[in-house]
Amino acid sequence: DAGVIQSPRHEVTEMGQEVTLRCKPISGHDYLFWYRQTMMRGLELLIYFNNNVPIDDSGMPEDRFSAKMPNASFSTLKIQPSEPRDSAVYFCASSPDRGSNQPQHFGDGTRLSIL
Amino acid sequence: AQKVTQAQTEISVVEKEDVTLDCVYETRDTTYYLFWYKQPPSGELVFLIRRNSFDEQNEISGRYSWNFQKSTSSFNFTITASQVVDSAVYFCARTSPSNTGNQFYFGTGTSLTVIP
Numbered sequence: 254d255a256g257v258i259q260s261p262r263h264e265v266t267e268m269g270q271e272v273t274l275r276c277k278p279i280s281g282h283d284y285l286f287w288y289r290q291t292m293m294r295g296l297e298l299l300i301y302f303n304n305n306v307p308i309d310d311s312g313m314p315e316d317r318f319s320a321k322m323p324n325a326s327f328s329t330l331k332i333q334p335s336e337p338r339d340s341a342v343y344f345c346a347s348s349p350d351r352g353s354n355q356p357q358h359f360g361d362g363t364r365l366s367i368l
Numbered sequence: 369a370q371k372v373t374q375a376q377t378e379i380s381v382v383e384k385e386d387v388t389l390d391c392v393y394e395t396r397d398t399t400y401y402l403f404w405y406k407q408p409p410s411g412e413l414v415f416l417i418r419r420n421s422f423d424e425q426n427e428i429s430g431r432y433s434w435n436f437q438k439s440t441s442s443f444n445f446t447i448t449a450s451q452v453v454d455s456a457v458y459f460c461a462r463t464s465p466s467n468t469g470n471q472f473y474f475g476t477g478t479s480l481t482v483i484p
């Protein structure tokens with residue numbers, strides 16, 4: 254079975270540029286999550302969707318960050334304009350249903366470096 | 369508070385030693401789930417185990433075992449006869465039930481180094 258697929262694996266760009274991270278969840282999973290991992294803050298939940306609808310975006314750091322899920326098989330996380338402090342590993346995860354007993358399945362992450 | 373605390377930031381052991389990773393959580397929920405994830409040097413997050421709040425039986429899977437104690441709000445993870453491939457960051461997490469489902473609270477992770 255295909256797992257959660259993220260692209261790109263690595264992104265290096267200059268500050269001020271727009272960055273778009275992509276995620277394809279596991280087919281049939283109703284929930285999709287975006288996390289950011291840094292040494293200082295560990296794993297932070299940015300936003301999550303249920304059936305393509307954003308449920309909680311309280312973790313999104315500021316207006317420069319936006320996330321969309323146009324359909325059940327695709328989501329994007331966009332940073333515009335990017336800043337060096339956005340450098341981190343960004344993970345996408347999905348889980349099957351609303352129950353809190355379900356593990357989240359993570360993609361391999363996108364390692365983002367803003368110069 | 370919904371904190372998950374992993375007090376051990378880094379642990380080093382020599383290969384074949386046993387090692388226990390501690391996890392303590394806070395909750396007022398009566399129903400919740402606890403998880404452990406492994407993050408090897410390659411960076412991906414791998415699900416290891418799930419435990420529900422009503423099941424305090426210890427679980428063993430090969431060299432891995434988990435000790436859930438509700439009375440102390442702890443969910444500790446033991447690796448027996450550690451191997452170099454066990455070197456990774458290990459995260460403990462807890463879910464909080466809600467009408468909209470499935471938010472995770474992660475601990476800050478314990479970095480385990482197994483020295484050959």
